[in-house]
Amino acid sequence: MPISLNVGDNVVYPSHGAGTIMGLSELEVMGRTQNYFEIELLKTGMQVRVPVDHAERLGLRRITPVDEIPRLLGQLVLPDMDLPAAWTPRHRREQTIMQEGNIYTIAHLVGTLHRRAQLRSLAVTERAIYEEAKHILVTEVMVALHLSFEDAKAKLEHTLDHTVMA
Structure with a gap:
């Protein structure tokens, strides 16, 4: 069953983060008319269009429900992911x-x-991925819990700072 989204819904678009569906539009592309969600991204204020018929396949989804936020933050304290030691495959x-x-x-x-990062300096590109991932997580928590960006970031950093030795 396709995902049901409406104008005003808070959503997440992979690799772009949280946003709000501001409207629906109909565009003709290569002779084919399609409906699009118009999404305003929280991170940049930029607007993106996502084809309604392909939204689920492209990973568009609702914000994590409030009751799932503790489980989401619990992922921060899991044992480290098994990432390749070599830089290229890890990246x-x-x-x-x-x-x-x-x-x-x-x-x-x-x-x-x-x-x-607590043990050694991250490479520039790995630091960029870390910052982007952290930002996506902060915006998700911010929208789900109706917090300011600063409060959501503080909540995330508090959890991280108390799990460094985990």
């Missing part, structure tokens, strides 16, 4: 995790990279 795996958009796996990656 590919981290990129794949981000592209797939599974918020629980992204949270697990945030916890793993946070602890790794």
Whole structure:
């Protein structure tokens, strides 16, 4: 059954983060008319269009429900992910995790990279993935719990700071 979304719904678009469906539009592309969700992204304020018929396949989903946030934050304290030791395959795996958009796996990656950063400096590209993953997680918590960005970030960082030695 396809996902049912409406104008005003808060959603997550993989690798872009949380946003709000601001409207629906109909566009003709290559002679074919399609309906699109118009989504305003929280991170940038940028608007993106996602074809309604392909929204689920593209990973568009509702924000994590409030009662799931403790389980989501619990991913931060799981034992570190088993990532390849070699840089290139590790980087590919981290990129794949981000592209797939599974918020629980992204949270697990945030916890793993946070602890790794406590032990040694992350490479520039790995730091960028860490920051992007953390931002996506913060916006998810922010929208789900109706917090300010700063409060959601503080909640996430509090959890991370108390699990470094886990």
